[in-house]
Amino acid sequence: MCVKGAVLFSLAAALGYAADAPTLKPVSFIACPVYRDTNQGRKSGCWLADDHESGVRYDIGGGRAKPQIGHEVLVEGVVANSTDVCGGAVLAPVYTAVLETRCPAVMLPPENYPGRAFQVSAKSVLPPMDVERPLPPPPYESQQWVIQFNFQSDFLLYQYSEVILDAAARYIKASGAKRVLVTGYAATKEMQVSGRTLSEPSALAKTRAESVAEALRRLGVDPRQMHVSWRKDPEPIASNDGLEEPSKRRVTIRAEL
């Protein structure tokens, strides 16, 4: 079976940090995010957060999901050697998840920081519907795809999830897979971050699996083919981004021929 670990392995490259090899110094903390309004066009602007334990201010804006001012954010990332253009040490890759706990909504002016323009990898964007695309050619073999989720969320993240779902659905269709196993996971094991105990509810494994199954159904995968299940406390998936916890928040799609 071929495992599409590319989801994890390609993250750094997809985010444009290929030139900055991670130094594999994972950090995780909870902070009140600050938005710096550097104007480099659409969807630009910097996101900063202070790790209270180390006192370091980080640039956390490079993840798939951006924070929200007024809400605390869980930050999990790796310190990169990128140039500081926002006013903080760059975390790349970085995962940020909006927490329900409120905090002051703070915005800063540019203060001579240039910020960076928003960029999205072509691999993270689906073409319009009217663009004809051939189905994946044979030979076919059983395959697996992984979709990651934000902490405590079952939302299918834009410019990420749909590319994987589309690839899976097209492969399932082309290969005539006999069974499609959709398995949702929730990271129910407690972890300590910034002096707080965090974990995901086990029910999230189910809603994540059902979200993916519904998306596949709408993409033409026969529900009778699908076997949907959910589990808690999963093992992390090995990756080269130095971060284990985010990989536990996932759904796997496995096409069996």
Added chain:
Amino acid sequence: MSAGCAAFLLSAAFTAGGGAAEVQTSPESETWWSPGSGREFPAVLSYADERGIITTLNLKGPTDTRGHPFFTALGTNGRACITCHQPADGMSVSAHDLQARWQATDGKDPVFAAIDGSNCPSLPQDERASHSLLLERGTFRVARPWPPVDADGKKIAPQFDIEVVRDPTGCNTSAVYGLHGKNPAVSVFRRPRPATNLKYLTAVGFVFEPKNGFPLPIDPESGQRMSGNLLADSRAGTLKLQLLDAMHTHLETEGNLHPEQIQRILDFEGQLYTAQSVDFVGGKLDDGGAHGGPETLALSKPGVLKSSKDVQWVEYSPWAALATTNTAGSSDAQRLFRESVARGAAIFRDRTFLISDSSGLNSMNFGNPTRDGCNFCHNMTRTGMDVAPGQVDLGTTNEPFADSAPDLPLFKLTCHAGETPHPFLGAVIYTHDPGFALTTGRCVDIGKITMQSMRGLAARAPYFSNGSARTLRDVVEFYNRRYNIGLTEQEKQDLTNLMSVL
């Protein structure tokens, strides 16, 4: 339509300096189309409006309306589709023409039918005050079942409780029509959307709807993907479903329509293209290198995402450099207006600002706030709709962003413990219209309203789903206030002029 246009209407022809134009408009007496009038619906139909002329192309016209189901009262209240989709009003209906109709018929026209043309059917129907929301805001009562039901008619367990805080119409607390009546319903008040340019409404540019995270659903009947761009609360995914919904509610049709009737209505509305074609000051909108007007809409491909190649409002780009081109014969006023339109298009495309606290936008992974512009959402070329369709809470109905509206009902929605609350307003939300949440039952959807076409705006004031913006300038002011854009007076005028020629 403005009363000040009467002389213009009667002139039947219009000549604008520069782009000399002769556009036949219908006499004022023919402005209102009543069901069963037997009038021929021509291939090209133009009317004066507040800013110039609105033109509808009927591609397979002329159409004999005698017995045609779009023009025939099929229900019990005397209304037909045409009643609320008037060609003089961009195939919607304007508050101005509703007021004129009240005056002309002493409130007896079927458009004022008790079921939804009044603030509540239980009110005395011969009193003007009982129809104030229709006459002042141009809004019809839309009674949504409570709890919500899905496409198969099954009840949805809502994530929130709903209470009526203020009920100026009396309909939400009515023992018959209210939230606790025999058939519990939530009455909200909404503008009718134009029944024209429909290929743009049903176009699906991309499979995924990123605001919800899911692929768009597939219509089981046609096998086609539903666009998500129909109706304020997206309760109908196809034009056919919208038609059937309208028949049973707005027309009070008993029984079912014959499939041939349905198809004739769908065919007719599908061949209509409507846009402003002449501006009083700017002249013909396809003059001076521009290609405004409905012809461009009829010829263009729908569902195209704006880009550097497919430029938003490129129709008016040639007007950007009039000072350096040959404008012989044009007046200064006309040239200045045309340049203003082009500047408005550029602002619409290029001006960025911080978009914040808007569920559906900032709740995606772009963050809150996120810097973007008007065409972040209004991103489909030609109509300014959303290529990746979906619903957004701009704050037109939810407090504290909504404008004061003592004439509208106010609801208090309390999200259940354990449910994901509204991302920016929390677990308790006060709203004039829960919008998409009345379809899904979800807290995150409270106040989300489907974007609509920006075409034919000059003919169909007021604006926003609840008619809260009386003028196009009010629309600009709302956005400027809502997102603290900091538009200058000139920029506001430029954006207003742009919207007036769409």
